[in-house]
Amino acid sequence: MDQPIGTPAVPRSVSDRPTEQEAKEAVRVLLRWAGEDPAREGLLETPGRVVRSYNEFFEGYALDPVAILSRTFSEVEDYDEIVLLRDIRFESHCEHHMVPIIGRAHVAYLPRRRVVGISKLARVVDIYARRLQIQERLTAQIANTIDEVLQPHGVAVILEAGHQCMSTRGVHRPGVSMVTSRMLGVFRENSDTRKELLSMLNRPSVATPFE
Numbered sequence: 001m002d003q004p005i006g007t008p009a010v011p012r013s014v015s016d017r018p019t020e021q022e023a024k025e026a027v028r029v030l031l032r033w034a035g036e037d038p039a040r041e042g043l044l045e046t047p048g049r050v051v052r053s054y055n056e057f058f059e060g061y062a063l064d065p066v067a068i069l070s071r072t073f074s075e076v077e078d079y080d081e082i083v084l085l086r087d088i089r090f091e092s093h094c095e096h097h098m099v100p101i102i103g104r105a106h107v108a109y110l111p112r113r114r115v116v117g118i119s120k121l122a123r124v125v126d127i128y129a130r131r132l133q134i135q136e137r138l139t140a141q142i143a144n145t146i147d148e149v150l151q152p153h154g155v156a157v158i159l160e161a162g163h164q165c166m167s168t169r170g171v172h173r174p175g176v177s178m179v180t181s182r183m184l185g186v187f188r189e190n191s192d193t194r195k196e197l198l199s200m201l202n203r204p205s206v207a208t209p210f211e
């Protein structure tokens with residue numbers, strides 16, 4: 001059965017991780033599958049490069065977002081307004097085709113006692129993005145983790161992304177973006193809070209996206 005949406009991926013066990021040599025060999029097999037000669041000069045270093053890229057694309061399996069948030073919050077008594085971090089660029093890979101999903105995340109929460117540095121919120125987005133994903137689960141995991149660790153009055157996560165499995169293959173539909181959201185606590189229950197968030201999101205950004 002599929003892992004339920006929102007359940008953190010289980011970190012892979014070290015013992016069943018293939019060796020780097022095995023991973024490079026697998027890349028050579030795929031090169032041959034594509035019709036190439038892995039012994040061709042231009043491709044000799046490719047398996048090594050692909051393996052190093054995979055270390056980067058999928059580094060999120062080895063990182064624990066709960067630990068990152070737990071270490072860094074501070075207790076505040078009197079801040080009771082929405083904190084919104086918008087236009088967080090993220091890069092992920094779809095678990096069905098292993099091609100990029102590139103988009104922006106907007107992460108908001110209404111603190112109860114705990115606030116975190118905004119870079120930590122972006123870090124949580126990155127850690128879950130750097131795994132094989134579907135956008136719905138990515139959205140839920142980010143929201144659930146912030147909810148669990150900070151225990152705020154509410155969390156809202158909105159993701160907008162382009163899926164290269166849709167633009168460069170299959171139905172070939174560039175320019176389509178998918179929007180997903182997960183609202184918890186007051187953002188789910190209170191329409192005024194949700195409206196306030198949406199109006200914050202609709203304001204023109206002072207930052208340049210994708211800079």
Ligand SMILES: [Zn+2]
Nearest residue numbers: 094096097165
């Ligand atoms: Zn896909």
